[in-house]
Amino acid sequence: MAILEIKNVSKFFGGLAANSDVSFDVHEGMIMGLIGPNGAGKTTLFNCITGYYPPSKGEVIFNGRKLNGLDPDKVCMLGMVRTWQKVRPLAKLSVVDNVMVGALARTSSLKVAREMAMEQIKVVRMEHRTNFLAGGLPIGERKKLEVARALATQPKILLLDEVMGGLNPAESEEIIQLILDIKQRGLTQMVIEHDMKAIMRISDRIVVLTSGEKLTEGSPQEVVSNPDVISAYLGEPHA
Amino acid sequence: MNKTILKSAFNILLVVGLLLIPRYVESPYALHMMILLFMSVAQGQSWNILGGYAGQHSVGHAAYFGVGAYTTMMLMHSKGVVPWVGVWAGMAAVVVVALIIGSICFRLRGPYFVLASIAVAEIMRLSAINLTPLTNGAEGILATEIPAFKIGATVVTDFVTKVPFYYIGLFLVLLTLAVTYWVQHSKLGYFFQAIREDQDAAHSLGINIALYKNIGLVISAVLTSLAGSFYGIYVGFVDPPTVLGLDVSVQIMLICIIGGMGTIWGPVLGSLILVPLSEALRSNMVTDLLVKIGMVNADSRIGIFLKENLSHAHVLLYGILVVLVILFMPDGLMGFVKKLAARRNREAV
Structure with a gap:
């Protein structure tokens, strides 16, 4: 369909x-x-x-x-959610806060949003960056952050x-694997x-x-x- | 864990200390300074919610300050409405004004929004000058007597001394701090900061930009109007330049720029610097100090020159300070403090 x-x-x-x-x-x-x-x-x-x-x-x-x-x-x-060619991190917020902004589209509870955010941070394998400021990340991780943040809005x-x-x-290989992983989950x-x-x-x-x-x-x-x-x-x- | 306990203990001590001050300090001048400080913190904190967290740098907050002050004073002056009722009318009026301003100005971004916010505040100022039957025009409104605050038949306070104003000011500070804390620890704070950092990204993540900007504006404007009403009643006089002038808007914004935008303690720090500084400059304290330490003879030509001119130069000195802060501490004092703390942590590791 x-x-x-x-x-x-x-x-x-x-x-x-x-x-x-x-x-x-x-x-x-x-x-x-x-x-x-x-x-x-x-x-x-x-x-x-x-x-x-x-x-x-x-x-x-x-x-x-x-x-x-x-x-x-x-x-x-x-x-339906998109990411940006020219990445748009929320520079002065931490990685987890960035992803939480996405998750807050689906919940009003910060606690639930944090759990949802951590889940997506695991998907893109950035657990070690959880509390880093998004503005300080290298380009590869900024791209992954975009994906995690978009995923946190629970898109179809x-x-x-x-x-x-x-x-x-x-x-690039890492991103390819990530995209295939996401496909595995039916998205x-x-x-x-x-x-x-x-x-x-x-x-x-x-x-x-x-x-x-x-x-x-x-x-x-x-x-x-x-x-x-x-x-x-x-x-x-x-x- | 220990740190949070220490922090809250410190906060409680601070509030208790502030509550006790009028018991031990009788000097009206000292209380006056504290009241000015409270007013400044309340103003700065109100602006901070929209300007610091949501990143919408309004240079037109005089509109909300003035409308709050004028509504309360006009109602008291012409209809005899007591201020603690008038304050609510002021807030209601400000909500209407804010939503009109928001629906127009928030179509614009960045510098265009700033210009529009200035324009709207100027419209309010010119209206106040020209709507003479309502606002008494350029003469302003003078309230010689404030009705006593009664609950039932008991008089709570008659507003003769500065003490009741001190407590109202302190209440305003605590209220604005509490609202900021609540914003920071809720969905609103996240959405505001997302809009500040990148409006298009925020939009793509399901944030209704117009709605949340307007929510930020209304919260900010209502708190500013409270400070305005408080100003009107405390000073007993409002006229267009003192509550609706462009310098009022700039002053409100400077508190945050100097203290640190988008932080809960920024406006407090900013006020702690700006209020004593402007008072010292205005009252010629610098010249007096120079005379006292013997650097300048009060009767010499330099002494007389300084005495005559330095108090007028306070705007200039103020400007220099702002330039220095913006050049060397772009994130304000709080940003500077945070940077130092981060550096120390790094060195400790």
Whole structure:
């Protein structure tokens, strides 16, 4: 069953179409990869889905409910949460307090929120950092903190915007394992990623965007063997 | 565990000590200074909830201070309403004002919010000057006599000495501290700080930004209005520049900037520095001190120059202090103290 349906979504900034007529479905329990060259409109699409921008045209339907125009906090309460490409730690709060802010979306008790937060900190394996200030963490741990904080809101679908961007291979591998762990627990995920090897490994299906339009959609094997995708990434071959 | 017991014991001792002061101190001047200090702490702490915790740096808190003060004074002056009833009317008026201001200004972020908050406070000041039938315009409202506080037929206090004001001031301080403590230890505090640190991230985590900013504003404004009403009754006089002027807003904010924003003891520390300092500068204490230690002859040209000008220069000296604090202690005195403590802990390990 489709948990998230993107139907003909377009987003215009003035005369520029950052997304035009994008449609696809995300099914429950799967990992949907979203790839495309720089400026293809991946993050804009995330913003349209999670309520930061209202789509200019089209519909976003989550769990059978139309989201257009709903604020990000309402979207989160419905069970859809995103992380940020440029990480946004609450710098002057400790790691556990950061994750507690997420957990407080579901409870008013600080005690319960702390327990929920500790659970997610264990999931991303950052127990040794519990009382560190988030602002002092290295980039790899900031990325994991984003994921833990998002998970603490108890989402039904998790949208990850380039969680591996700027990480070294060992850190990326850790994130890949984390994403697969989260999938094991039955959570649906949609992942924007530049690292082709990583996205091939984790995705069940991949949507390719170029210049704001959907180029193709399919299994990882179908997508990499598609000549259009190759030319979008590497340019047209010389004739 | 031991540390928390020690801490609460210290706090209790402090409160008991403060409760006992009027029994042993009779000097009206000393009590006056304490009352000014209490008022400053209450103001700073009120601002701190919105500015320090939620990160919305309002430079228009004079609006709430003034509306509280004016409502209480106007009701007492023209309708004969006793202040402890008028205070509630002041708070109600401030809630309305705050929600109107919040719904407009919170659409803006950062410096734009600051500018809007200044503008709104200025509108209130100009309204107070021009709505003469209601506010008595630029002349202000003078209350020569405060009705005695009675419960039934027994007179609790007649407000002749400074002692009742001392206790009301102390109550205000404890109230604002308690509210801040409660905010800090509840969901509200987490949401406020999340909004301060990163509004977009907070929004994505299910926090209704507009709602929680307005909650912060209302709490902050109501407490500020209480301080304003207290000011009006204590001084017995309000006019637009003294309770609605821009410098009132700046003063309120400075208490927190100097003491440390977003900390429970910041406004207390800030007041402990600013209140005696401004008093010393205003009353020419510095010149007197220089004369006393023999550095300057009171009758020399320098002595006369200082005597005439230094008290007017208090705003300048004040400004220099603020610049120094912002340059060298960007997190205020509390931030500085915390940094020192952290360094000592590191060295101990």
